[in-house]
Amino acid sequence: DTAVSQTPKYLVTQMGNDKSIKCEQNLGHDTMYWYKQDSKKFLKIMFSYNNKELIINETVPNRFSPKSPDKAHLNLHINSLELGDSAVYFCASSRGRGAIAGELFFGEGSRLTVL
Amino acid sequence: AQSVTQPDIHITVSEGASLELRCNYSYGATPYLFWYVQSPGQGLQLLLKYFSGDTLVQGIKGFEAEFKRSQSSFNLRKPSVHWSDAAEYFCAVGAREYGNKLVFGAGTILRVKS
Numbered sequence: 001d002t003a004v005s006q007t008p009k010y011l012v013t014q015m016g017n018d019k020s021i022k023c024e025q026n027l028g029h030d031t032m033y034w035y036k037q038d039s040k041k042f043l044k045i046m047f048s049y050n051n052k053e054l055i056i057n058e059t060v061p062n063r064f065s066p067k068s069p070d071k072a073h074l075n076l077h078i079n080s081l082e083l084g085d086s087a088v089y090f091c092a093s094s095r096g097r098g099a100i101a102g103e104l105f106f107g108e109g110s111r112l113t114v115l
Numbered sequence: 116a117q118s119v120t121q122p123d124i125h126i127t128v129s130e131g132a133s134l135e136l137r138c139n140y141s142y143g144a145t146p147y148l149f150w151y152v153q154s155p156g157q158g159l160q161l162l163l164k165y166f167s168g169d170t171l172v173q174g175i176k177g178f179e180a181e182f183k184r185s186q187s188s189f190n191l192r193k194p195s196v197h198w199s200d201a202a203e204y205f206c207a208v209g210a211r212e213y214g215n216k217l218v219f220g221a222g223t224i225l226r227v228k229s
Contacts (some may be wrong), residue, residue: 040221041203041222042219043219044219045217048216056216090158092159103161103164104161105158106160107158108156108157108158109156109158
């Protein structure tokens with residue numbers, strides 16, 4: 001079983017569309033994250049949830065809305081997609097409240113291409 | 116602001132040769148330090164981490180890293196590289212004083228030639 005799984009793995013869409021990426025972890029972790037990896041491979045945190053509570057909300061356009069229905073799931077919805085949203089989005093999870101507490105477990109990434 | 120620098124974008128080494136990947140950080144606090152590896156099309160996997168104690172830490176796949184506070188560095192090393200080590204390596208730093216966030220370096224791509 002995949003520990004952190006994301007769907008879809010690839011997403012190609014037009015500017016202005018709305019899309020969602022889903023993430024599920026079966027590790028029993030309390031905290032989940034969304035990271036964005038741009039074309040230069042910079043990996044930057046976007047959001048983090050701990051037991052369904054938003055604990056990190058970086059400077060991200062409000063077109064991006066995370067949602068955590070339970071502690072095993074963290075979804076990312078993006079409205080009005082723009083060219084600059086093209087990137088690989090990684091979901092991750094960790095035990096405890098923060099990334100510094102230990103190991104982040106990453107999903108395989110969802111590559112979003114906006115045309 | 117906190118920052119992590121990996122000076123080398125690409126490094127090529129021969130199989131069996133030793134490896135050192137550099138990481139420097141700028142933090143006004145006691146750092147927690149990590150190295151992650153990303154194989155093509157995969158997510159990141161933790162190689163090793165340093166929180167406190169012995170400044171030389173051992174990780175998986177034969178990697179080790181040394182924390183040098185005076186140089187603000189946390190370089191990753193491996194005595195003998197295998198072709199399967201070809202991947203991208205990311206250094207990451209966090210600190211309790213800056214919340215529960217990791218800041219990642221830009222990565223170093225390792226190529227292994229046979």
